[in-house]
Amino acid sequence: MSLEEQLSKLKTEFPELLEEKVRVEERRVLQPLPGAVEGRVVVRFAPNPDFYIHLGNARPAILCSEYAKMYKGKMILRFEDTDPRTKTPLREVYDAIREDLRWLGVVWHEEYIQSLRLNIYYDIAREMIRRGCAYVDLCGDEGKKLLSEGSYCPDRDRDPSWHLEQFDRMLEGAYDEGEAVVRVKTDPRHPNPSVRDWVALRIIDTTRYPHPIVGSKYIVWPTYNYAVSVDDHLMGVTHVIRGREHEVNTVKQLYVYNCMSWSPPVFVHIGRLKLEGFILSKSKIRELLSREPEKFLGYDDPRFGTIAALRRRGILPEAIRELILSVGAKETDATISWANLASINRKLLDPIADRIMYVNNPEELVYEGDCVDAEIPYHPERPEKRVIRLCRGDVIMVNKDDVKLGEVRLMGAVNVKLEGGRAIMTSRDLRYARERKLQIIQWVPKRDAVKLTIYKPEGLEMKKIEGYAENTLKAYKVDSKLQLVRFGFIRIDRVEEDGSYKAFLIHE
RNA sequence: GCCGCGGUAGUAUAGCCAGGCCCAGUAUGCGGGCCUUUCGAGCCCGUGACCCGGGUUCAAAUCCCGGCCGCGGCACCA
Numbered sequence: 261m262s263l264e265e266q267l268s269k270l271k272t273e274f275p276e277l278l279e280e281k282v283r284v285e286e287r288r289v290l291q292p293l294p295g296a297v298e299g300r301v302v303v304r305f306a307p308n309p310d311f312y313i314h315l316g317n318a319r320p321a322i323l324c325s326e327y328a329k330m331y332k333g334k335m336i337l338r339f340e341d342t343d344p345r346t347k348t349p350l351r352e353v354y355d356a357i358r359e360d361l362r363w364l365g366v367v368w369h370e371e372y373i374q375s376l377r378l379n380i381y382y383d384i385a386r387e388m389i390r391r392g393c394a395y396v397d398l399c400g401d402e403g404k405k406l407l408s409e410g411s412y413c414p415d416r417d418r419d420p421s422w423h424l425e426q427f428d429r430m431l432e433g434a435y436d437e438g439e440a441v442v443r444v445k446t447d448p449r450h451p452n453p454s455v456r457d458w459v460a461l462r463i464i465d466t467t468r469y470p471h472p473i474v475g476s477k478y479i480v481w482p483t484y485n486y487a488v489s490v491d492d493h494l495m496g497v498t499h500v501i502r503g504r505e506h507e508v509n510t511v512k513q514l515y516v517y518n519c520m521s522w523s524p525p526v527f528v529h530i531g532r533l534k535l536e537g538f539i540l541s542k543s544k545i546r547e548l549l550s551r552e553p554e555k556f557l558g559y560d561d562p563r564f565g566t567i568a569a570l571r572r573r574g575i576l577p578e579a580i581r582e583l584i585l586s587v588g589a590k591e592t593d594a595t596i597s598w599a600n601l602a603s604i605n606r607k608l609l610d611p612i613a614d615r616i617m618y619v620n621n622p623e624e625l626v627y628e629g630d631c632v633d634a635e636i637p638y639h640p641e642r643p644e645k646r647v648i649r650l651c652r653g654d655v656i657m658v659n660k661d662d663v664k665l666g667e668v669r670l671m672g673a674v675n676v677k678l679e680g681g682r683a684i685m686t687s688r689d690l691r692y693a694r695e696r697k698l699q700i701i702q703w704v705p706k707r708d709a710v711k712l713t714i715y716k717p718e719g720l721e722m723k724k725i726e727g728y729a730e731n732t733l734k735a736y737k738v739d740s741k742l743q744l745v746r747f748g749f750i751r752i753d754r755v756e757e758d759g760s761y762k763a764f765l766i767h768e
Numbered sequence: 769g770c771c772g773c774g775g776u777a778g779u780a781u782a783g784c785c786a787g788g789c790c791c792a793g794u795a796u797g798c799g800g801g802c803c804u805u806u807c808g809a810g811c812c813c814g815u816g817a818c819c820c821g822g823g824u825u826c827a828a829a830u831c832c833c834g835g836c837c838g839c840g841g842c843a844c845c846a
Binding site for chain 2: 306307308310340341342343345346347397404437438440441443451452453454455458459461462463464481483484485487488503504505506507508509511529531532536583586587588590591592593594595596597599600602603604606607609610611613615617636637640641669670671672673690693694699700701702743744745746747748749768
């Protein structure tokens with residue numbers, strides 16, 4: 261049938277099919293969580309407290325808390341601090357993470373610290389050994405080598421009672437690092453060598469590498485895959501939302517569920533989130549901080565992508581939340597452009613940020629004209645105003661580029677001609693300025709100008725902009741977010757002893 | 769190298785499972801205009817994408833096969 265024939269047939273037999281379908285109003289909602297039942301959903305965010313969290317970590321954290329809310333479920337915060345040797349947890353980071361999460365609006369109902377639960381992991385390990393699906397491997401490096409060849413340490417075939425004994429000896433300290441490990445029986449010929457009888461518990465010499473919470477109390481430590489499986493089950497987690505890098509870990513963890521006859525949760529793997537032009541990687545930030553400590557302000561330096569850095573720059577938590585929800589729980593990686601985040605933030609900030617005048621690259625001019633009381637609203641949508649008096653002989657500062665414009669209107673005040681170091685009043689009338697399409701420029705009286713230095717992060721550099729704000733700035737404290745007219749939004753970072761201000765440019 | 773997962777404009781995302789309302793929607797960016805005592809916000813117009821090649825079908829962004837590219841994993845890290 262040709263298209264024409266089809267159409268005419270439809271027209272006569274099924275005319276209703278040809279009616280325009282009305283597009284359903286599109287709403288940005290998180291896609292449903294597979295298998296989720298209202299009131300039954302338990303999710304968790306499980307960071308390693310070895311460093312401060314960044315925007316990439318915020319993705320699973322916010323998604324989890326959003327899903328918990330959506331399904332009237334429960335959210336768990338769990339610190340995964342089971343490696344005091346290579347990923348040594350930092351004492352101060354536990355609290356920093358809690359603070360970052362609270363700031364982001366993440367609500368959690370239960371909290372756990374894995375280093376405080378070691379006895380639980382030991383108990384389950386004994387049960388797994390009894391069931392014959394875990395064993396103690398005393399072969400050391402040889403055991404690793406045998407597995408890589410598709411074989412295994414001969415200890416594997418011994419009776420569970422022998423392994424139970426050896427496990428107790430491990431706990432008593434009879435073995436050193438590397439001499440004994442507990443492995444989960446999987447498939448010694450699994451195509452992925454890391455899956456083959458993976459290590460569930462190993463020995464870490466905590467006299468050399470003390471743990472910030474439990475010191476040197478324990479020497480047998482669970483690995484990530486083992487502790488996670490046990491905890492997710494014991495804590496009743498129904499949905500594991502984590503990065504794609506954990507896909508293989510899911511395969512490994514399923515062996516624990518299988519051995520213990522537990523029913524596994526639903527695993528959702530999401531892509532990585534990057535922020536264009538910013539460093540998110542924990543190790544990279546640490547490296548820069550230790551290599552060039554004088555160049556950076558700390559882990560919350562706005563050139564980094566940590567949550568603390570975004571906060572210090574002046575990004576609002578709602579903006580981060582909105583961004584992450586708009587990206588959703590997709591499996592693909594996403595590189596967010598700064599312009600995108602800035603645009604969301606600007607829309608949130610615009611209705612609440614007061615406007616004040618600021619001049620960088622200033623040129624001083626002497627005002628010649630009538631005395632005027634310039635009444636300038638703090639915000640175009642609100643009636644409150646401040647008054648700035650301008651009289652003959654006053655020195656004002658305006659941007660050098662604006663001086664080139666010739667005749668301009670000083671915002672809120674008068675129209676002036678700028679020439680020869682003078683600002684000569686031509687008229688007070690706003691209509692006059694409109695008719696002549698005069699540029700309206702910001703200006704600052706020199707008598708009580710406040711020195712304001714603005715720092716603008718650009719890649720690994722920090723651009724410094726010096727200038728002066730009107731005296732009104734003095735009313736604002738650290739952390740205030742303002743819009744400098746015709747310049748951009750800033751967050752006040754510091755007020756110096758001499759009364760000068762330091763701020764970060766959030767965005768234009 | 770082996771194993772796994774992806775690929776829609778500059779960026780992000782909708783549509784893909786259940787093929788036709790899609791010569792592909794939205795946001796942001798970019799260009800232009802309107803409005804406005806800000807170069808901000810708002811409004812209007814424009815710009816620009818289905819990785820490639822086959823196949824199935826009346827019909828493919830959507831299903832199938834092959835290729836290419838990207839990402840992840842291959843720890844006694846998490």
